[in-house]
Amino acid sequence: xxxxxxxxxxxxxxxxxxxxxxxxxxxxxxxxxxxxxxxxxxxxxxxxxxxxxxxxxxxxxxxxxxxxxxxxxxxxxxxxxxxxxxxxxxxxxxxxxxxxxxxxxxxxxxxxxxxxxx
Amino acid sequence: xxxxxxxxxxxxxxxxxxxxxxxxxxxxxxxxxxxxxxxxxxxxxxxxxxxxxxxxxxxxxxxxxxxxxxxxxxxxxxxxxxxxxxxxxxxxxxxxxxxxxxxxxxxx
Numbered sequence: 001x002x003x004x005x006x007x008x009x010x011x012x013x014x015x016x017x018x019x020x021x022x023x024x025x026x027x028x029x030x031x032x033x034x035x036x037x038x039x040x041x042x043x044x045x046x047x048x049x050x051x052x053x054x055x056x057x058x059x060x061x062x063x064x065x066x067x068x069x070x071x072x073x074x075x076x077x078x079x080x081x082x083x084x085x086x087x088x089x090x091x092x093x094x095x096x097x098x099x100x101x102x103x104x105x106x107x108x109x110x111x112x113x114x115x116x117x118x
Numbered sequence: 119x120x121x122x123x124x125x126x127x128x129x130x131x132x133x134x135x136x137x138x139x140x141x142x143x144x145x146x147x148x149x150x151x152x153x154x155x156x157x158x159x160x161x162x163x164x165x166x167x168x169x170x171x172x173x174x175x176x177x178x179x180x181x182x183x184x185x186x187x188x189x190x191x192x193x194x195x196x197x198x199x200x201x202x203x204x205x206x207x208x209x210x211x212x213x214x215x216x217x218x219x220x221x222x223x224x225x226x
Contacts, residue, residue, distance in 0.1 A: 032158065034160040034161070036160075036161070042166070043151040043153075043163040043166050043208075044151075044153070044161060044163060044208075045163060046161060046162060049160055095160075097158070104158075105155065105157055105158060105204065107155075107160075107161065
């Protein structure tokens with residue numbers, strides 16, 4: 001089945017630093033990936049849609065200069081949290097669509113990345 | 119274990135009618151969420167209901183939760199063509215498992 005990985009699985013950083021999170025589709029090519037964040041005991045919130053070779057589409061209220069998304073290849077999308085602050089601490093999850101399957105709308109989720117900003 | 123199985127798999131109704139979708143899960147939960155997904159788009163969170171709540175409303179959405187039966191229902195009242203989408207439920211597990219969803223078609 002389609003597998004999506006994320007790296008790192010957890011990261012602790014100091015306030016003001018930037019953190020890059022990678023999302024990889026391991027056995028399929030994903031033209032579309034999604035980035036979500038989840039606060040403790042709350043729902044997934046869609047942040048942006050990442051399309052290979054083009055600019056990401058951000059949801060309302062998500063700062064594009066704060067959360068930089070790059071989808072440079074069909075198997076890799078990166079989310080960079082720039083100048084991170086404690087309020088950015090959250091669980092970040094990516095998902096990917098596999099257009100080569102019978103269910104092209106099925107999202108395959110990564111395991112998530114726990115970001116803690118001190 | 120799989121959490122969040124929706125039924126029916128597909129539902130087609132006329133605009134203005136109500137649509138009801140159901141979700142069943144297997145283990146104890148703290149909360150249950152409903153999401154919608156338009157084709158090729160990301161999941162959009164609709165509503166969250168906590169395990170100590172039995173019913174919750176948000177606009178035209180009404181969600182019920184029966185923890186004894188480990189089931190939830192999502193009711194969309196006065197449906198519109200724009201409600202056409204797939205609807206998923208999910209529980210508060212660390213790794214999200216979504217069922218195949220209910221594909222709702224609202225005919226104008």
